[in-house]
Amino acid sequence: MMEKKKILLAVSGGIAAYKAATVASRLFQNGYEVKVILTQSAQKFITPLTFQTLTREEVYTDTFEEKDPAVVSHIDLADWADLVLIAPATANSIGKLANGIADDMLTTTLLATKADVLIAPAMNVNMFNHPAVMKNMETLASFGWRFIEPNEGLLACGWIGKGRLAEPEELIESVHAYFNEKKTEDMPLTGKKILVTAGPTREELDPVRYFTNHSSGKMGYAIASVAKKLGADVTLVTGPTSLPEPQGITIEKIISTKDMYEATMSRYHEQDVVIKCAAVADYTPVTVHSNKFKKKNDLWTIEMKKTVDILQSLGEKKEHQVLVGFAAETENLENYAKDKMIRKNLDMVVGNDVSKEGSGFGSDTNEIIMIKKDGSKKVLPILTKENAAHEILIEVMELMKR
Structure with missing residues (x-):
């Protein structure tokens, strides 16, 4: 596991409590952090x-046993958990939880947690089928709690x-399945390839001079980083910047607009999404001097020619890709x-007025408008560039569904 997930194992009083020891051990061995609540009956x-x-x-066994004066134990434990597993869950515990009764460490903690709950009932077959127990389980299901069905056999x-x-193997598999599902929910771009261009380009005039612009690359880097967090396979084609390189991303460093064109077009066919955030030079010097150009006159006229239009080329060759400029x-x-x-x-254009304070090159914030091909638009207030990147990628994911 890439990071340790925190499992709160709540054990209520039944003979099946012995299985919870195996569950706790296996979860620990699988790299989870595990904390345990035992009811008085479980003990x-x-x-x-x-x-x-x-x-x-x-x-944890007693609501009123406060070993750390800096926290309230059952609240601290409730906040700590990424997932709660109640195994075994007796008819008594199910009934109390369904009706909001909080009279021990297990019930007070469960009423306070915002974590998802997996509940594994264990009891006599007639108790399990009793209308009161069935009703209580339906109530817990309505809370969004998930049940791990008990098995049939000799009780x-x-x-x-x-x-x-x-x-225990079934309980542990249910925990694994929960986090795999959660990962899919939290990383909706898993399996998707996204190419982002960022930063400025430089058009060389001589060995010491070049034409460029004020782009810092911050917006493009934010989009690449957020896309990676959402699970995408990200390629960042970047002009010269002073920004730290995002981790886990394929980075192609370029200098000129021609370089960016070649790096982008060579990868275009395999991408699901291309977000062209770079501020490329529209013109480049006709003549590039091999040596430093010496001062001669008060005026120096430099002839410029158009650079290749990368975004235009991408639009002309677009097939399945979502293309954002x-x-x-x-x-x-x-x-x-x-x-x-x-x-x-x-498919979408992201516009920003770089003359506005807080929305220009080099700032840590941006104020953007997103306009889609269907004519819909979304205007956003000033946001951090990371939050703006989230908003952009939300709209990209909507476009990918079409």
Whole structure:
């Protein structure tokens, strides 16, 4: 696991409590942090020392046992958990939780947690099928709690039927499945390839001089970083910047507009999304001097020629890709942005007025408008560039569904 997830294992009083020891041990061995709550009834079957030994953590048994004066134990524990697993869950515990009764460490903590809950019932078959128990389980299900169904077979009481706690392997698999599902929810761009261009380009005039612009690359780097966090396979084609390199991203460093064109086009066919955030030079010197140009006259006229239009080329060759461009303007933002989107066959254009305070090159914030090909638009207030990147990628994901 890339990071340790925190599991709160709540054990209530039933003979199946012995299985919880195996669950705690296996979860710990699988790289989870595990803390355990034992009810007073559970301690009749298994001791706190058993779980302390298996998890290397303190075991919680009493709501009023406050060992750390800096926190309230059941609140601190409720906030700590990424997931709560109640195994076994007795009819008594299910009934109290369904009706908001908080009279011990387990119930007070569960009422306070915002973590998701997996609940594994274990009881006599007739208890399990009792209308009151069924109603209580329906209530908990309505809270969004998920049930791990008990197995059928010979029960400790001698009855045969449904009510035997799921085996430790099943409980552990349910925990794994939860986090895999959560990962998919939290990383919706998993399996998608996204190319982002960022920063300025430099057009060389001689060995010591070049033409460039004020782009810092911050917006493009923020988009690349957020896309990576959302699970995407990200390639960042970047002009010269002083920014730290994002981790886990393929980075292609370029200098000129021609360099960026070649780096982008060579990868274009395999991308699902291309977000062209770079501020490329529109013109480059016709003559590039091999040696430093010496001062001769008061005036120096430099002849320039157009550079290749990368975004136009991408739009002309677009197949399955979602193509997003940026329009950095100082006036008539919406009109110029719409025109750019149409001319260059974009799925969406992100416009920003770089003359506005807090929205220009080099700032840590941005104020953007997003316009889609269907004519819809979304105007956002000033946001950090990371938050703006989130908003942009939300709209990109909507476009990918079409």
